[in-house]
Amino acid sequence: MFVSYLFATEGGLFDINATLPLMAIQVVVLTYLLNSLFFKPVGKVVEKREEFVRSNISEAKKKLAEVEKLEADLQNQLLEARSEAAQIVIEAELESEKLYKEAIELANSEANTSKENARLEIENQTSSAREQLSQQAEALSELIVNRLIHQT
Amino acid sequence: MNLNYFFTNFAELEVGQHLYWQIGNISIHGQVFLTSWILLGALLVFISLGTKKMENDPKGLQNLLEFLWDYIRDLARTQIGEKVYRDWMPFIGTLFLFVFVSNWGGALIPWRLIKLPSGELGAPTADINTTIALALLVSLSYFYAGLSNKGWRYFEYYVHPTPIMLPFKILEDFTKPLSLSFRLFGNILADELVVSVLVFLVPLVLPIPVMFLGLFTSAIQALIFATLAAYYIGEAVEEHH
Numbered sequence: 001m002f003v004s005y006l007f008a009t010e011g012g013l014f015d016i017n018a019t020l021p022l023m024a025i026q027v028v029v030l031t032y033l034l035n036s037l038f039f040k041p042v043g044k045v046v047e048k049r050e051e052f053v054r055s056n057i058s059e060a061k062k063k064l065a066e067v068e069k070l071e072a073d074l075q076n077q078l079l080e081a082r083s084e085a086a087q088i089v090i091e092a093e094l095e096s097e098k099l100y101k102e103a104i105e106l107a108n109s110e111a112n113t114s115k116e117n118a119r120l121e122i123e124n125q126t127s128s129a130r131e132q133l134s135q136q137a138e139a140l141s142e143l144i145v146n147r148l149i150h151q152t
Numbered sequence: 153m154n155l156n157y158f159f160t161n162f163a164e165l166e167v168g169q170h171l172y173w174q175i176g177n178i179s180i181h182g183q184v185f186l187t188s189w190i191l192l193g194a195l196l197v198f199i200s201l202g203t204k205k206m207e208n209d210p211k212g213l214q215n216l217l218e219f220l221w222d223y224i225r226d227l228a229r230t231q232i233g234e235k236v237y238r239d240w241m242p243f244i245g246t247l248f249l250f251v252f253v254s255n256w257g258g259a260l261i262p263w264r265l266i267k268l269p270s271g272e273l274g275a276p277t278a279d280i281n282t283t284i285a286l287a288l289l290v291s292l293s294y295f296y297a298g299l300s301n302k303g304w305r306y307f308e309y310y311v312h313p314t315p316i317m318l319p320f321k322i323l324e325d326f327t328k329p330l331s332l333s334f335r336l337f338g339n340i341l342a343d344e345l346v347v348s349v350l351v352f353l354v355p356l357v358l359p360i361p362v363m364f365l366g367l368f369t370s371a372i373q374a375l376i377f378a379t380l381a382a383y384y385i386g387e388a389v390e391e392h393h
Contacts (some may be wrong), residue, residue, distance in 0.1 A: 013168040013341070018178040019281035026290055027250060030192060036247065038199045042221040043241075043266035045206045046216075052208075056200070 165344065175356040181279060183268060188276040191257040195249060224248060224378075231382030236301060236389050240382065243293060247286060248378035251277055255370030257342055257365065259347075273341050277373075282310060283337040285330035290381040294328075298388030312392055332377065339373050 169184035208288040210218050226244040228237040232244075258275020266273055270307035276282045298306035312319040350359040 005215060010297075014280055015168070015181070016281055016284065018175075018181060018201060019181045019184055019279065020285045020288075022180060023184070023276075023282050023284035026192075027246065027286060027289060030250060031243055031246040033196065033245065034246050037196065037203065038220065039224075039242045039245060040216065041203045041206060042214075042217055045208070045210075047217055087273070123157060131318075 155161045157170055171268050181271075181281060182271050183271045184276045184282060186281045187263065187273050188254065191276070192250070194257075195253050220249075221245075221337040222225065227375075227378060228382050231244040231379060232386040232389065236297070240293070242296065242386050244378050244382045244385075247290070248374055248380050251286070251336065251377050252359040252371065252374035254282070255374055256367065258340065258344065259366050259370055273337070274344055275370075278344050280333070280337050283327070283333040286336070286377070287333035290332060290384060291325070291329045293381075294384040297385045301389045302391075303380055306388065308392060309388065332380060336377055339369055343369055 170184075171186075173182040173185075198213070199217065202217040206214060225237075225241060228241040228244045228250070230242055231237075254275050254277040258278060263273035295306075298309065300306075310318050312321075325350045345358055347363055347366055350362055
């Protein structure tokens, strides 16, 4: 109460009286009012939305990770399939080359054998013909010899 | 009270004059309550309009109120800390809204047009009773916050870095409400005085920039008051290691 003695004159800038406690009570009441009218309801809505956004973001992140995993998987599969295809192409090329070579070899060897056969045949025939010829020549010479002998 | 005599006789300015209401044998300043009821009534109407139909996609007033809520939450959270800011957010927010609405209401509404038998209507925060009431509430709440959060360990704060700090920390408990109340009171009263003196001397154009400055000061004072209150509470609940 000594404060009110200090400013005892009625009125003045520093006239402190029952306005002070009443105003304090009013502010406390206002705090409760604003808490139930403003802070609680708005906080509920805002925090609900924040939770909603947060869960949505985390869900989207999860989905994105899943998509990325699937994409990587597909990429892997694609790569595998490509290398497989390349392998198959290479194998087929090798195979065909092998077949081609084999065929050529076969043909060559066939040609060679038939050539050899022909040569052998020719040789045989030549030798037999020669033999025949020499036989005939022999016979003929004998005949000539005989005739010459008989004439004399 | 020579100063008072000077002020009260300064032409039409009525400084330090009050509209007294007698209730039993206590007297109160009626003009402070009249303006605060009008302004707080408007605030409550505004808030109940904005929160009447809350939607997940905010529209109009709800948007504004949510922005305000977010602003107050950030203020409380940065000053008080993640752990207990929720408990104190309504109090800090009420302080901010009360001071802000009082300051701006006092500056924006032409109260002077309403004649009172004695004194004049104005910002409730231009009355020392209001600001001391607010400051004492802040003091009580930071004591309560400290004691309820840390029990008797709250008093470790007084000897925190070294026991040499004890007298200064005790002194602080007195200077905190003093500076809180007088800063707000002085700023708002000075602003009202400057504007009314200027309006009285040069009734055209010249007071307008000062009025804008007053609006700026009013908003800043509300922010300062709420921030300091939150800071004091935060200081009281902070754990020292």
